[in-house]
């Protein structure tokens with residue numbers, strides 16, 4: 506059970522201390538948005554390179570960008586240990602995932618709420634993680650979409666059949682009140698932005714989320 510707080514809800518003027526505040530988490534989730542794939546703009550490679558120098562924990566890059574075939578591998582090359590591209594934006598996902606792995610990172614495919622998993626089943630051997638979005642990508646603080654839980658179950662079944670260590674991440678509206686159903690459905694990596702950075706104590710929120718997820722793990 507891994508917790509990956511999203512720094513989208515952190516104080517962007519103080520990102521180093523915001524990363525240090527979640528030093529007990531497993532990953533720091535960094536949302537890269539390009540104002541084309543999603544209607545919001547956040548940060549890009551130069552900022553990620555700076556974050557990598559100071560982060561006490563590995564960085565999990567969630568790229569909500571057009572043309573990930575071209576722009577995603579440099580994040581792995583820079584040192585992000587997990588790089589997620591959106592399948593809706595990828596042209597050649599097999600080559601893309603191989604390029605990410607070739608740079609020493611875990612390769613991950615994200616699915617927007619309206620994107621089914623079944624057409625991409627054959628990609629599993631190329632992947633280290635599948636991200637099932639539980640909000641429309643673009644903004645923090647949105648309501649959790651419980652209607653994505655059947656997709657999480659479907660990915661979990663496919664991963665169990667396939668074997669190997671493929672993680673299942675959920676992202677969007679994950680909090681103390683929604684994390685249990687994600688864990689029951691088979692997710693094992695949990696992104697939380699507002700639930701962590703909106704809490705009085707971010708580190709305690711991370712511990713609480715991890716405990717809730719562990720208590721409700723489906724297996």
Ligand code: DX5
Nearest residue numbers: 511642643645646678698699
């Ligand atoms: C949304 C981002 C999420 C977001 C989650 O497009 O991918 O990572 O920061 O924020 P919360 O947990 O507040 O929904």
Ligand code: ZN
Nearest residue numbers: 511536567676
């Ligand atoms: Zn994200």
